[in-house]
Amino acid sequence: xxxxxxxxxxxxxxxxxxxxxxxxxxxxxxxxxxxxxxxxxxxxxxxxxxxxxxxxxxxxxxxxxxxxxxxxxxxxxxxxxxxxxxxxxxxxxxxxxxxxxxxxxxxxxxxxxxxxxxxxxxxxxxxxxxxxxxxxxxxxxxxxxxxxxxxxxxxxxxxxxxxxxxxxxxxxxxxxxxxxxxxxxxxxxxxxxxxxxxxxxxxxxxxxxxxxxxxxxxxxxxxxxxxxxxxxxxxxxxxxxxxxxxxxxxxxxxxxxxxxxxxxxxxxxxxxxxxxxxxxxxxxxxxxxxxxxxxxxxxxxxxxxxxxxxxxxxxxxxxxxxxxxxxxxxxxxxxxxxxxxxxxxxxxxxxxxxxxxxxxxxxxxxxxxxxxxxxxxxxxxxxxxxxxxxxxxxxxxxxxxxxxxxxxxxxxxxxxxxxxxxxxxxxxxxxxxxxxxxxxxxxxxxxxxxxxxxxxxxxxxxxxxxxxxxxxxxxxxxxxxxxxxxxxxxxxxxxxxxxx
Numbered sequence: 001x002x003x004x005x006x007x008x009x010x011x012x013x014x015x016x017x018x019x020x021x022x023x024x025x026x027x028x029x030x031x032x033x034x035x036x037x038x039x040x041x042x043x044x045x046x047x048x049x050x051x052x053x054x055x056x057x058x059x060x061x062x063x064x065x066x067x068x069x070x071x072x073x074x075x076x077x078x079x080x081x082x083x084x085x086x087x088x089x090x091x092x093x094x095x096x097x098x099x100x101x102x103x104x105x106x107x108x109x110x111x112x113x114x115x116x117x118x119x120x121x122x123x124x125x126x127x128x129x130x131x132x133x134x135x136x137x138x139x140x141x142x143x144x145x146x147x148x149x150x151x152x153x154x155x156x157x158x159x160x161x162x163x164x165x166x167x168x169x170x171x172x173x174x175x176x177x178x179x180x181x182x183x184x185x186x187x188x189x190x191x192x193x194x195x196x197x198x199x200x201x202x203x204x205x206x207x208x209x210x211x212x213x214x215x216x217x218x219x220x221x222x223x224x225x226x227x228x229x230x231x232x233x234x235x236x237x238x239x240x241x242x243x244x245x246x247x248x249x250x251x252x253x254x255x256x257x258x259x260x261x262x263x264x265x266x267x268x269x270x271x272x273x274x275x276x277x278x279x280x281x282x283x284x285x286x287x288x289x290x291x292x293x294x295x296x297x298x299x300x301x302x303x304x305x306x307x308x309x310x311x312x313x314x315x316x317x318x319x320x321x322x323x324x325x326x327x328x329x330x331x332x333x334x335x336x337x338x339x340x341x342x343x344x345x346x347x348x349x350x351x352x353x354x355x356x357x358x359x360x361x362x363x364x365x366x367x368x369x370x371x372x373x374x375x376x377x378x379x380x381x382x383x384x385x386x387x388x389x390x391x392x393x394x395x396x397x398x399x400x401x402x403x404x405x406x407x408x409x410x411x412x413x414x415x416x417x418x419x420x421x422x423x424x425x426x427x428x429x430x431x432x433x434x435x436x437x438x439x440x441x442x443x444x445x446x447x448x449x450x451x452x453x454x455x456x457x458x459x460x461x462x463x464x465x466x467x468x469x470x471x472x473x474x475x476x477x478x479x480x481x482x483x484x485x486x487x488x489x490x491x492x493x494x495x496x497x498x499x500x
Contacts, residue, residue, distance in 0.1 A: 152285020
């Protein structure tokens with residue numbers, strides 16, 4: 001194969017995608033009644049791994065796992081190998097090869113990850129991707145594929161058609177991107193103000209504001225064909241795969257739909273058809289679908305029974321004197337200072353109980369028992385109340401008020417005498433990137449001050465030296481407030497950024 005690919009024209013930076021993380025995939029599958037493979041010792045394959053921005057943090061979070069990344073760009077693979085080496089990650093192999101040449105004797109994998117690839121390759125490569133998932137997925141394995149979808153894809157297609165048309169005679173990739181951005185801005189600016197069209201296209205173009213590479217490899221991609229969900233699933237089902245859930249599963253529940261719409265959807269017996277209607281209702285333009293083998297049982301929706309298999313965590317806390325068992329409004333605040341106000345007893349007790357044990361997590365049965373004990377006299381948990389509790393938990397996960405895990409999170413919860421962050425976290429801080437947190441299940445957009453601290457957490461500094469070097473790194477003579485270092489270290493520990 002050629003040593004260069006189209007992605008060598010303009011650097012496409014690697015990054016971590018939380019929805020494509022095995023821990024998030026495992027949690028979503030568990031909520032739909034599908035047992036996920038153990039994360040710590042899993043075998044993971046990423047197709048289209050780029051320069052390792054997604055796979056290397058996953059391998060760092062699970063050092064006993066075995067990870068394989070392939071990509072058609074030889075230069076990206078070299079950068080991925082360098083990233084893994086600098087990050088001290090050994091259980092991660094990278095190979096430069098086309099998905100259509102993936103060896104049949106590669107064995108089977110617990111998790112197969114395909115983010116940002118399927119819609120951007122020819123039909124033969126799309127078929128190869130699905131065939132790899134069908135052939136190389138373990139019996140209890142899970143595959144994750146993201147792809148551009150209709151009907152929302154129609155809107156993006158207009159900007160894409162404009163960009164391709166305007167730049168068809170331009171060869172230089174940098175000039176091509178500049179011209180594409182300018183013509184889109186010009187045409188949108190020419191639209192009548194305060195119109196739906198101008199708002200819609202302006203919001204879409206805003207997604208490309210900070211990335212020339214995204215314009216080159218999305219709007220100007222040689223291949224970029226959205227697909228309707230049902231058409232995608234036809235191809236998957238033909239190969240013995242079935243739909244489990246969207247990785248952003250809570251959002252797919254659409255709890256705020258009008259009651260008549262919810263009843264109408266519930267009356268549709270085919271879950272996949274319901275999903276397609278939800279795409280029309282939400283004008284969905286992007287999907288992040290989890291698949292498994294077709295012989296496995298999948299629940300139609302999360303329930304108290306499937307929630308019983310997950311663990312919940314939240315840093316939301318209220319003032320000690322807050323009254324939780326009446327209808328008075330109580331404001332909760334998390335470790336980042338974000339606020340949430342509620343007045344109903346069940347959510348108030350829910351957040352208070354999780355906040356009381358943070359950074360530990362509670363299994364759902366434990367949390368339910370705690371809520372019931374608090375509210376036994378005021379509002380015992382009957383079937384109706386538990387149904388509302390399930391919906392509340394899903395909505396809370398969707399908004400970030402709490403986290404869910406298929407396995408109990410095992411983070412280093414105390415800084416220790418000489419605090420240490422992983423080499424991957426220190427590299428991300430050095431590069432000014434968002435930090436991969438919580439066992440490679442989320443991202444923390446750390447500011448320069450926090451990144452400077454993470455960069456110093458090499459395990460060689462005690463608290464006094466660490467604070468001295470930190471203040472020097474951020475260019476101040478004294479801490480901005482008393483206990484700043486201790487609070488920052490607690491934040492990092494709570495986000496799973498410290499290692500033993």
